[in-house]
Amino acid sequence: MEQVLDVYRRPYNVQYPVVNMDESTKQLIGETRIPLPMKSGQAAKYDYEYVRRGVCNIFMANEALRGKRFVKITERKTKIDWAIFMKAISDDYYQDAERITIVMDNYSTHTPGAFYETFEPEEAKRLLDRFEFVYTPKHGSWLNIAEIELNVLFGQCLNRRIDKMEIMKKEVNAWQKDRNGKEVNIDWQFTINDARIKLKRLYPNLNY
Secondary structure, eight states: OHHHHHHHTSOOOTTSOEEEEEEEEEEEEEESSOOBOOBTTBOOBOOSOEEEEEEEEEEEEEETTTTEEEEEEESOOOHHHHHHHHHHIIIIISTTOSOEEEEEOOOTTOSTHHHHHHSOHHHHHHHHHHEEEEEOOTTOGGGOHHHHHHHHHHHHTSSSOOOOHHHHHHHHHHHHHHHHHTTOOOOOOOOHHHHHHHTGGGSOOOOO
16 A cells, blocks of 8 residues: 555656556446436436446546546456556556656556467567556546546546447546646545554554
């Protein structure tokens, strides 16, 4: 935990950006009946029944100090999908950076081996050299700023029934463009000193 909090104390550096990464699934849901449109003095009405259209995965990369986020929607959440997203972070979003610090959870697909399962060895090694991986502790996903940004995405953009990936991609791209244009950042306030006081129970009790 303290390693993550130390990373969050780093000043902004365009050559060494700190980027949080997280992912979440979203169910594609369609209507079984045509909703009744909004009328004057009345909200739109939706039937409680729905039909499942499958599940998609949402990757989120968020640079809190710069107020930028990059979202990609995929059909699956495999090692290969993650490795391809990481390549986009390296070569598309931060191609001019010297080295990129990635803060993320230790989900089973988030491993260096995923690069070697996806790319040729030379390319896998090149990509690994671009990153410094910092993992949040077990049960510590709340330390991941990208999780906060995902919650914002779900609350502002994906808080309704969407039945097609094409529609979801269009909506998410519009949300990303608007939020990036406003350069909305996240001011992280929780420090190591706060952790040692408020989460004292998590530290070893040394009695000498």
